[in-house]
Amino acid sequence: SQKIEQNSEALNIQEGKTATLTCNYTNYSPAYLQWYRQDPGRGPVFLLLIRENEKEKRKERLKVTFDTTLKQSLFHITASQPADSATYLCALEANTGNQFYFGTGTSLTVIP
């Protein structure tokens, strides 16, 4: 069956450190992978998209890697700030197209 798994535990890190979140998937052949941020009671907010032919993508303090062999994406937040505290979701498009599946999310808390 198809699965998208993210860090099962909540992640607590000290302000200024780098947070690394993991997204592993099985039985998908995604052409790209997306990362979203979700705050409590709010809709997800798009952060980054990385395509299968891209190894790494950066946007300000965010960095995403995509390894289609390992079937894994890593999401990094450098110089983390308390305002980065949120749940981070990875999402894939189904093999049939235009149908998107989200991971369970990783709750990140940045401690001042």
Next chain:
Amino acid sequence: EPEVTQTPSHQVTQMGQEVILRCVPISNHLYFYWYRQILGQKVEFLVSFYNNEISEKSEIFDDQFSVERPDGSNFTLKIRSTKLEDSAMYFCASSRDRVSYEQYFGPGTRLTVT
């Protein structure tokens, strides 16, 4: 900055009643989606809509659900006969095209079925 809007923000209904959740996607977007999120659980895909018809739907989107784009701006999700397990946050999303794939989500409608 343009945004997706949803109404109402909270809907309380009795089991068996019909509800219509409304969304106004971003005006130049072509692809529209409904998702739901049961409290504490993951975001689940319900349906995608393009060119005035359903593009894809999940197993959750059974005969009790329907979507419509009644005019050039609104996108609605109807649940014909609500069940207790339909209680969830329902998110509408839209995207401009299939190149960027970036989805913009609305703030959600919290549906409570009693």
